[in-house]
Amino acid sequence: MKASTNLIxxxxxxxxxxxxxxxxxxxxxxALACLLPLLHILAKSLSKDVYVLANKVMLWPMGFTFEAxxxxxxxxxxxxxxxxxxxxxxxxTILGMLITICAAYPLSRKQLRGxxxxxFIFLITLYFSGGIIPEYLLINSLGLLDTxxxxxxxxxxxxxxxxxxxxxxSSSIPVSLEESARIDGAGHFRVLWSIVLPLSxxxxxxxxxxxxxxxWNAYQDALFYIKQRIDLRPLQLKMYYMIVEASESFQLxxxxxxxxxxxxLKAACVIFATVPIICVYPFIQKYFVNGVMLGAxxx
Amino acid sequence: MKFVSALxxxxxxxxxxxxxxxxxxxxxxxxxxPIFFVVLFKIVPMFGAVVAFKDYKIAKGFWDSDWxxxxxxxxxxxxxxxxxxxxxxxxxxxxxxxxxxxxPIVLSLLLNEIRSVRMKRINQTLLYLPHFLSxxxxxxxAYQLLGLGNGVINNLVESFGGTxxxxxQSDNHWLLSYLLIGVWQSMGWGTIIYLASISxxxxxxxxxxxxxxxxxxxxxxxxxxxxxxxxxVTLLIMNLGKVMGGSFERIYALANKATTEYTTTIEVLVYRxxxxxxxxxxxxxxxxxxxxxxxxxxxxxxxxxxxxxxxxLL
Numbered sequence: 126m127k128a129s130t131n132l133i134x135x136x137x138x139x140x141x142x143x144x145x146x147x148x149x150x151x152x153x154x155x156a157l158a159c160l161l162p163l164l165h166i167l168a169k170s171l172s173k174d175v176y177v178l179a180n181k182v183m184l185w186p187m188g189f190t191f192e193a194x195x196x197x198x199x200x201x202x203x204x205x206x207x208x209x210x211x212x213x214x215x216x217x218t219i220l221g222m223l224i225t226i227c228a229a230y231p232l233s234r235k236q237l238r239g240x241x242x243x244x245f246i247f248l249i250t251l252y253f254s255g256g257i258i259p260e261y262l263l264i265n266s267l268g269l270l271d272t273x274x275x276x277x278x279x280x281x282x283x284x285x286x287x288x289x290x291x292x293x294x295s296s297s298i299p300v301s302l303e304e305s306a307r308i309d310g311a312g313h314f315r316v317l318w319s320i321v322l323p324l325s326x327x328x329x330x331x332x333x334x335x336x337x338x339x340x341w342n343a344y345q346d347a348l349f350y351i352k353q354r355i356d357l358r359p360l361q362l363k364m365y366y367m368i369v370e371a372s373e374s375f376q377l378x379x380x381x382x383x384x385x386x387x388x389x390l391k392a393a394c395v396i397f398a399t400v401p402i403i404c405v406y407p408f409i410q411k412y413f414v415n416g417v418m419l420g421a422x423x424x
Numbered sequence: 425m426k427f428v429s430a431l432x433x434x435x436x437x438x439x440x441x442x443x444x445x446x447x448x449x450x451x452x453x454x455x456x457x458p459i460f461f462v463v464l465f466k467i468v469p470m471f472g473a474v475v476a477f478k479d480y481k482i483a484k485g486f487w488d489s490d491w492x493x494x495x496x497x498x499x500x501x502x503x504x505x506x507x508x509x510x511x512x513x514x515x516x517x518x519x520x521x522x523x524x525x526x527x528p529i530v531l532s533l534l535l536n537e538i539r540s541v542r543m544k545r546i547n548q549t550l551l552y553l554p555h556f557l558s559x560x561x562x563x564x565x566a567y568q569l570l571g572l573g574n575g576v577i578n579n580l581v582e583s584f585g586g587t588x589x590x591x592x593q594s595d596n597h598w599l600l601s602y603l604l605i606g607v608w609q610s611m612g613w614g615t616i617i618y619l620a621s622i623s624x625x626x627x628x629x630x631x632x633x634x635x636x637x638x639x640x641x642x643x644x645x646x647x648x649x650x651x652x653x654x655x656x657v658t659l660l661i662m663n664l665g666k667v668m669g670g671s672f673e674r675i676y677a678l679a680n681k682a683t684t685e686y687t688t689t690i691e692v693l694v695y696r697x698x699x700x701x702x703x704x705x706x707x708x709x710x711x712x713x714x715x716x717x718x719x720x721x722x723x724x725x726x727x728x729x730x731x732x733x734x735x736x737l738l
Contacts, residue, residue, distance in 0.1 A: 144537070144640050145537075145539065148534055148537045148538065149538065149543070151534060152534055152535065152538060152543075152547050153547075155531070155547075155551065156546070156547045156550040156551060157550075158608065159550045159551055159553050159554055159608070159612065160550050160553070162565050162569055163553075163565070165568070165569065165576055166565055166568055169568065177574075180574060180576075180579045182576075183576065223457065224457055224458045224461055225458075227454045227455065227457040227458050228455065228457075228458035230451075230454065231448075231451035231452070231454050231455050232455075234448070234451060236444075236448070237444075237448055237451055238441065238444040238445070238448070243455065243459070246459075246462060246467070247458070247462055250462060250466040250467075252719055252722055253470065253715060253719050254466065254469065254470065254715060255466075255468075255469030255470040255471070255472050255473045255711075255715075256469070256473055256694070256708060256711025256712055256714070256715055257691070257694050257695065257698065257699070257707070257711055258475065258694065258698040258699075258704055258707045258708040258711055259468075259469035259470075259472030259473050259475060259708060259711075260465070260469045260472075261698065261699060262472060262475065262486070262704065263464075263465070263468055263469055263472060266486070278461070278465065279465045280465075281461055281465075282458060282461040282462050282465065282466065287458075312450055313448070313450035313451050313454075314450055317454075338556060341558070342556075342557070342558035342559070343558070343673070344558065344559075344560055344673060345672050345673050345676075348676075349695070349699055361558050361560045361561075362560075364560045364561065364564065365560045365563075365676075365677070368560075368563075368564040368567075369560055369563045369564055369567070369677050388568065388574060391564060391567075391568065392568060394564070395561055395564045395565060395568070398558070398560075398561055399557060399561055402556050402557065406553065406556055407549075410549065410552060413552075414552075414616055417613075417616045417617060418616065418617070418620055
């Protein structure tokens with residue numbers, strides 16, 4: 126993309142280019158379409174009920190107040206859900222990375238017997254699965270229903286992340302490096318710990334973020350597996366019951382939160398659940414972009 | 425003959441399997457962890473799908489429930505909801521493919537034309553943002569924005585003298601909203617691969633095009649688009665396999681009681697039949713039907729891709 130921009134500059138610059146103006150206009154509109162909805166919700170969440178009820182709030186809060194946030198932060202069940210989400214996300218990410226590394230490193234070694242067969246077993250999960258109900262029955266018979274482990278264990282192996290990790294290890298770490306270490310007497314564990322892992326830091330960061338954001342945002346498995354134990358609901362599921370399902374009946378979930386107008390509270394909840402992502406977003410963007418590119422690179 | 429068979433059992437360099445196992449013992453030890461997870465949580469459910477061929481009773485359990493052959497399948501094929509779910513799944517995903525697949529291509533062509541580096545970067549940052557929001561949050565935002573009585577869009581429409589539009593409350597409006605929200609969520613993210621692909625186009629091609637008197641549109645049409653053709657085709661093939669899939673989370677976050685016509689998809693029906701109503705055999709059969717057709721589509725797409733001279737997926 127850089128090359129083409131430079132080339133265009135070779136031509137003498139015109140004072141005004143209609144195409145440039147049109148494209149820039151179009152792109153500004155598109156970018157605003159991504160930003161304005163969030164700004165609107167933010168404005169609503171900071172406004173007084175009366176103005177929201179009168180449909181007066183657009184992009185700027187009216188009757189500025191933190192009242193709704195006070196209620197969200199004062200609600201023990203919402204904070205509890207946040208805590209559950211954090212615990213599940215951290216454990217899931219650690220376990221996911223452990224499994225990914227344990228699968229990717231051995232299967233990136235060309236000398237390993239049975240490599241093709243094991244890779245096939247792992248990769249078949251990308252294209253075929255038993256389905257929701259057999260998985261549910263399995264979780265049930267393992268006694269994991271209504272436990273946090275149901276949100277951590279089943280999805281911890283990701284064939285997609287395994288593929289990225291494996292191709293990253295086999296392409297970025299020269300075989301000769303490993304061979305010389307082996308000649309010096311290092312075992313496989315030593316090679317993994319002292320050579321492969323330090324050299325794989327960027328990809329480990331990327332995949333950890335894949336695991337973490339994926340876990341943080343998901344609510345499907347929690348909806349399936351967390352039925353009775355309301356105190357084990359992760360934040361997204363809590364939000365689902367509070368704001369999405371409640372949209373029809375305007376009945377809020379069993380919380381202590383009471384507000385004359387639920388819209389303000391819902392807006393505050395949306396912002397509350399989005400802030401963690403928004404906070405890390407600037408830092409993770411470049412990692413994710415790299416991750417997508419790596420995922421696109423085929424072996 | 426004896427010689428050949430000896431080679432086979434002991435491998436080419438004359439060492440038995442045991443030798444390799446001992447040599448790479450640590451690697452196999454490491455592999456035990458992922459193998460445990462894959463077998464338990466991925467492979468076992470694949471075999472668990474035989475529930476679709478049984479009359480599953482919780483009291484009798486997995487092993488002792490009676491075999492019924494394809495009876496469960498015949499039952500579900502006769503259900504009215506089944507036809508509707510298949511129709512909706514195929515329809516939603518095909519429309520989604522048409523819109524959500526082309527949007528990133530158009531967007532990357534436009535992004536590529538932006539000259540100011542800073543403007544481009546700000547644009548990209550904002551466009552990627554919706555991808556990081558969960559469907560619950562997007563659903564909540566959609567209701568706040570597009571709601572009938574209090575949505576800001578409808579407030580605007582009314583203040584300009586129009587009548588309020590039931591974006592999420594009538595079937596056809598809901599369908600359009602569903603598709604556009606999908607475009608909104610994924611278009612920016614989808615540009616990453618195309619932009620990378622565009623950046624690897626040989627600059628000399630653009631030079632040659634300029635010498636030949638090509639304007640901006642010509643360059644876009646005759647250089648950039650052919651340059652990313654391979655990427656487009658590969659992604660298209662990968663997405664074709666998803667026509668039977670679909671996101672439960674997206675549907676469920678946007679669905680409501682007023683719009684049941686299009687929101688009954690296969691995944692939603694599996695959830696309702698299986699986890700809500702406890703008809704495990706029926707729901708498993710439906711899930712298996714979906715998985716088999718989906719796998720077939722992936723293999724078909726792969727076959728077509730190879731016929732067309734592209735790299736396959738498998």
